[in-house]
Amino acid sequence: MIAHRPPEELLLGYASGALPEPIALVVASHAALCPETAREIGRLERLGGTLLDGLAPAELKSGALDRALAALDGVPAAAPKPIVTPAARALLPAPVWPYVKGDVANIAWQRRSADVDTADIVVDGGERRAFLLRVRAGRPVPRHTHRGLELTLVLKGAYCDAANCFERGDLQVADTTMDHQPVAQAGDDCICLVALEAPIWFTGPIGRLANPFVKL
Numbered sequence: 001m002i003a004h005r006p007p008e009e010l011l012l013g014y015a016s017g018a019l020p021e022p023i024a025l026v027v028a029s030h031a032a033l034c035p036e037t038a039r040e041i042g043r044l045e046r047l048g049g050t051l052l053d054g055l056a057p058a059e060l061k062s063g064a065l066d067r068a069l070a071a072l073d074g075v076p077a078a079a080p081k082p083i084v085t086p087a088a089r090a091l092l093p094a095p096v097w098p099y100v101k102g103d104v105a106n107i108a109w110q111r112r113s114a115d116v117d118t119a120d121i122v123v124d125g126g127e128r129r130a131f132l133l134r135v136r137a138g139r140p141v142p143r144h145t146h147r148g149l150e151l152t153l154v155l156k157g158a159y160c161d162a163a164n165c166f167e168r169g170d171l172q173v174a175d176t177t178m179d180h181q182p183v184a185q186a187g188d189d190c191i192c193l194v195a196l197e198a199p200i201w202f203t204g205p206i207g208r209l210a211n212p213f214v215k216l
């Protein structure tokens, strides 16, 4: 049973295809681990389909169908499915597999501090991105607030902030109103899939000095 699930408006955004890729990837990855969220997304998608069915069909410009069929002729056959290693299956939800070509060996970890590593998964050209975050067992992420949405999906281990604890499958949604310091639980490194709309802003006494230099 997953304790922390995304709010309805985020699921609605996902079901309608309105979310940018980094955010959508984290929602889809959570849904792959949470049957309740997957069911809710299915319900919203069906609802959207019903609404669309009720609209009068727009008239196709003449030749539109011919052009669409001609375009299909040029589409290459579907690429073979990548092989996914057991380690990748154990750690990563299925929506992430294509981004690492099915193998955790392709995760490009970068050391950000003694306690924190990150590996980019999607960078969308602006400041939005999705990345894997690895925090050493028992160690904190520097205290910070947010300059947009932050979605954190736990994949391994667990972490707590002052208000809640999060385990595999849990999704924490934070925004500009929240200031927190997540701490990985003892025993196991905590690995999360994170989406950010903009870099976080450190608010601790030492972290504040790092803001101009460190982007996380």
Ligand code: ZN
Pocket (backbone or CB within 6 Å): 144, 145, 146, 150, 174, 180, 200
């Ligand atoms: Zn945060």
